[in-house]
Amino acid sequence: xxxxxxxxxxxxxxxxxxxxxxxxxxxxxxxxxxxxxxxxxxxxxxxxxxxxxxxxxxxxxxxxxxxxxxxxxxxxxxxxxxxxxxxxxxxxxxxxxxxxxxxxxxxxxxxxxxxxxxxxxxxxxxxxxxxxxxxxxxxxxxxxxxxxxxxxxxxxxxxxxxxxxxxxxxxxxxxxxxxxxxxxxxxxxxxxxxxxxxxxxxxxxxxxxxxxxxxxxxxxxxxxxxxxxxxxxxxxxxxxxxxxxxxxxxxxxxxxxxxxxxxxxxxxxxxxxxxxxxxxxxxxxxxxxxxxxxxxxxxxxxxxxxxxxxxxxxxxxxxxxxxxxxxxxxxxxxxxxxxxxxxxxxxxxxxxxxxxxxxxxxxxxxxxxxxx
Numbered sequence: 001x002x003x004x005x006x007x008x009x010x011x012x013x014x015x016x017x018x019x020x021x022x023x024x025x026x027x028x029x030x031x032x033x034x035x036x037x038x039x040x041x042x043x044x045x046x047x048x049x050x051x052x053x054x055x056x057x058x059x060x061x062x063x064x065x066x067x068x069x070x071x072x073x074x075x076x077x078x079x080x081x082x083x084x085x086x087x088x089x090x091x092x093x094x095x096x097x098x099x100x101x102x103x104x105x106x107x108x109x110x111x112x113x114x115x116x117x118x119x120x121x122x123x124x125x126x127x128x129x130x131x132x133x134x135x136x137x138x139x140x141x142x143x144x145x146x147x148x149x150x151x152x153x154x155x156x157x158x159x160x161x162x163x164x165x166x167x168x169x170x171x172x173x174x175x176x177x178x179x180x181x182x183x184x185x186x187x188x189x190x191x192x193x194x195x196x197x198x199x200x201x202x203x204x205x206x207x208x209x210x211x212x213x214x215x216x217x218x219x220x221x222x223x224x225x226x227x228x229x230x231x232x233x234x235x236x237x238x239x240x241x242x243x244x245x246x247x248x249x250x251x252x253x254x255x256x257x258x259x260x261x262x263x264x265x266x267x268x269x270x271x272x273x274x275x276x277x278x279x280x281x282x283x284x285x286x287x288x289x290x291x292x293x294x295x296x297x298x299x300x301x302x303x304x305x306x307x308x309x310x311x312x313x314x315x316x317x318x319x320x321x322x323x324x325x326x327x328x329x330x331x332x333x334x335x336x337x338x339x340x341x342x343x344x345x346x347x348x349x350x351x352x353x354x355x356x357x358x359x360x361x362x363x364x365x366x367x368x369x370x371x372x
Contacts, residue, residue: 003125005176008118012077015117016255019078019157019164021144021178025071025171028143031062031136043207047220051291061134064170068130073175074168076137076144077115081107082163084252089267090232095309096267097302100213100236103288104266105257107165115167122171130170137166145178151203152191152240156183161247191240196229200240212237216301217290221328221360224367227335232270232305234298235288260287270309271317274302296326303329307336315340319348330357331364338368346372 005022012020035058038044049056064071081102090096102108119129138155141147146166147157154162158181185203192200199210208214212229213236215222222230241247261268261284276284278295286293303321306314314336321333334352337345346369353365 003122003127003173003175005178008075008122008175011121012075012114012118015114016079017077017114017118018080018160018253019076019141019146019166021076021141021146022175023074023076023140023144023177025064025068025074027064028062028136028139031139032058038208043201043205043209045209045214045218045220048208061136064130064135067132067134068128068170068172070128070172071130071170072173073171073177074135074140074144075118075171075175076141076146076166076168077111077118078141078146078157078164078166079107079111079114079255080160080164080253081105082160082250082252083266085266087238087267088232089265089269090309092311093313095232095270095306095311095314097234097270097273097305098232098267099234099261099288100238101163101241102165103235104261105259106287107257108289109287110257111165111167115169118169122169128172133168133170135168135170137168140168141166143180145180148181148183149204150191150244150246151185151189152195152200152244153204153206154241156185156244156246161250162241162244163247163250185246188245190243190245194239194243196231196237196239197226212239217288217297219292219294219297221331222300222304224335227304227332228308228339230301230304231308234268234270234273234301234305235285260284270302270306271314274299274306274317274321296324296329299324299326299329300332303332303336307332307339310340312340312342312344315342315344315348318345322348322352327358327361330361334361334364334368338371341372 009020060066083104088098122129141155147155150156156162197210199207201207216235281295318333318337324330337349349365349369
């Protein structure tokens with residue numbers, strides 16, 4: 001049973017997709033080349049090179065036929081996630097955290113559900129689809145005429161700026177393909193200049209070792225020299241998108257999406273979060289695309305944010321956090337106390353230094369005492 005690209009797009013729009021385009025199922029050799037270049041230039045942490053299958057087998061992920069041997073066309077789908085609420089609710093006496101806008105709602109879960117509906121629609125027309133979708137989705141979107149690459153490696157679209165996320169659907173049918181948009185950022189370098197950690201080291205080139213979106217999701221100790229630049233971001237970073245001229249005057253989405261953090265808001269208060277239970281973390285914050293969704297990495301980020309805000313009201317909570325069972329939490333809480341400073345913070349650190357602790361925590365306490 002034949003179907004046209006127009007019919008598929010009309011169905012996609014009917015179920016709430018904001019963006020949809022079609023491209024061929026040809027290889028994406030530029031993906032393999034980009035991964036190899038990043039590894040060779042140490043732009044991807046060595047730990048991730050060992051753990052991420054996507055880095056070990058880039059040729060597999062760049063070939064749609066590795067997922068569907070008779071692949072003919074790929075459908076790129078996307079939704080706008082821009083919501084114009086207040087980004088940071090911090091005020092004196094109540095420090096709050098900042099979360100990347102793409103996590104303000106369950107946008108990824110919703111896009112997965114819509115992807116499932118498109119697949120059901122296609123299968124009802126006797127079209128085979130890959131259930132797996134390990135593809136370079138941004139490259140698919142670019143080739144399908146949905147947008148173009150910004151210098152911050154984020155896809156820009158005409159209507160929604162870069163506030164969009166994408167998935168792909170591989171099919172075994174030939175569809176009319178869309179022409180790519182021939183456009184670039186010209187001489188604009190605002191995203192590169194505004195990056196808090198200078199992670200955008202050149203046009204279309206990001207050092208993942210410095211990227212806040214990576215740092216706040218990682219499982220490691222965050223380098224001391226980068227912590228201050230993180231600010232009060234507890235997960236992800238939108239700075240390069242916030243300054244982008246193409247993102248000015250973008251209208252907030254009118255669509256309703258599931259909100260797993262409704263009780264906390266988009267800029268949650270940090271002191272209460274520092275003491276949340278494992279159950280509450282899994283319920284409200286584990287959906288933030290951590291490499292490993294563990295409470296200790298979240299508390300690490302919260303501690304850094306409290307240190308950077310510098311409100312002395314956080315000292316009591318951070319002192320308690322020095323007794324946390326996880327070394328990674330204790331070490332970053334010590335740094336935060338040193339950053340806040342003052343007699344109370346200093347006393348807390350001196351008391352902690354007298355207790356038995358591991359080498360990493362001990363070094364963090366020593367450093368924190370030095371910077372007070």
